[in-house]
Amino acid sequence: MLTVEYTLPAELRADILALAQEELHPQGASVAALQLVQSHFRWISSQHLQEVAQLLDMSPDALDGIATYFNLLFRQPVGRHVIMLCDSVSCWLMGRDRLCAHLRQTLGIHPGETTPDGAITLLPTVCLGHCDHAPALLADETLHGDLDTDALDRLIGSLRETP
Known part of the structure; x- marks a missing residue:
């Protein structure tokens, strides 16, 4: 069974913030940030989505809209x-x-x-x-x-x- 880490590791948070700084608006890094989270955990939990939204100065609902639009971003646990x-x-x-x-x-x-x-x-x-x-x-x-x-x-x- 998959367990959820309820806070993003400091290194992952730093990577997300670095992506946000490369954009004119931090929200422009949303897809890349979600891909980073998924590459670390294999899926994007609601808690992680909320943390990323905060880092990118977005509402969790707006970020969830992006996450659910792309079929290669997984909002539910998946296999290896x-x-x-x-x-x-x-x-x-x-x-x-x-x-x-x-x-x-x-x-x-x-x-x-x-x-x-x-x-x-x-x-x-x-x-x-x-x-x-x-x-x-x-x-x-x-x-x-x-x-x-x-x-x-x-x-x-x-x-x-x-x-």
Whole structure:
């Protein structure tokens, strides 16, 4: 189970303030600051969001609006690895349903869930822009295309072996 540190570490706070100083308005560093928090904790808790908002002289609601707009910023805990399965028309036409069913069966979870061991979170996502290699997915920060069930099994195996 993930535990939440309720205050940002001093080094992370300093990094966020440095980002804010590079902007004409501190709020201009909001996305980069949220990315820093996420890279440290894997997600952005409400407490951390409030701390970042204070550092950037923003309301927590305004910062939450930014955080929830971007689908690569996670406001809920996620696994050590995140698989984002494309749900564009191209991917649907090229077998996305079959791949999603295979992922559900192999991982034992539905989209929006995390495996019980906390290893993998499965999320749907809008078009990844890899239509010429559909069906596609983003695993952590790596784009994969021309997928079939064998490729998925290899990917899942490699993710499970990586901390």
